[in-house]
Amino acid sequence: MNGKNGSERFIFDTSILIDLQMRKTDTQMQIFSLMKETPYRPAIPYMAYYEYFYGIVDEKNLDVSIQFLNTFHFLPPTKRTAILHATMRRKLEKQGVHVPMPDLLIACQAIEHQMTVITKDKLFGKIPGLSAHIMD
Numbered sequence: 374m375n376g377k378n379g380s381e382r383f384i385f386d387t388s389i390l391i392d393l394q395m396r397k398t399d400t401q402m403q404i405f406s407l408m409k410e411t412p413y414r415p416a417i418p419y420m421a422y423y424e425y426f427y428g429i430v431d432e433k434n435l436d437v438s439i440q441f442l443n444t445f446h447f448l449p450p451t452k453r454t455a456i457l458h459a460t461m462r463r464k465l466e467k468q469g470v471h472v473p474m475p476d477l478l479i480a481c482q483a484i485e486h487q488m489t490v491i492t493k494d495k496l497f498g499k500i501p502g503l504s505a506h507i508m509d
Contacts, residue, residue: 383407383415384448384483386476386492387424389508390417394425394441403508407491415491416446418482420475448482457481461500470499482503 376411385393392400408415417425422442429438460482466474470481473496483490489504490497497505 381411382488382500384418384488384490385415387421388493389491391426414446416448418448418479419450420478453485454481455483
C-alpha cells in the first residue's frame with residue numbers, strides 16, 4: 374500500500390540503481406531518508422532490472438553487480454501490467470504525450486502495485502495516477 378507513516382513502498386528506476394551502485398552520496402542520503410520510515414524492501418521492476426543488467430553484462434565484476442541487484446525485491450510484470458501499459462499508452466498518445474515504452478512499463482508496474490517510483494527522470498511526472506519522487 375502506498376501511504377504515510379512507514380507504509381509507503383518504493384520502486385527504483387534504473388537511474389537510481391546506477392547512482393547507488395556508483396555510491397553517489399547525495400542519492401544514497403536521499404534514499405536513506407525516504408527508506409527510514411518504511412519496513413519494506415525497495416523493488417526493482419522488470420524493465421529497470423533489464424536496463425541495468427544490459428549495461429553491465431560485459432563487466433568483469435558481473436558477480437558483484439548481480440549481488441547488488443539481488444538486494445532488492447524483483448517485481449515481474451503481470452497480465453494486469455500489460456493491460457495498464459496498453460491503456461495508459463493509448464491515453465497518453467491521445468493527449469500528445471510521448472513516454473518511452475521502458476519508462477511507461479516501470480510506471481505501470483508502480484501503479485499496479487500502488488508503489489512510488491524513485492527516479493531522476495522528470496518524464497515520470499507526466500504520467501497520470503503515478504506516485505513519483507523525482508530526485509535532482
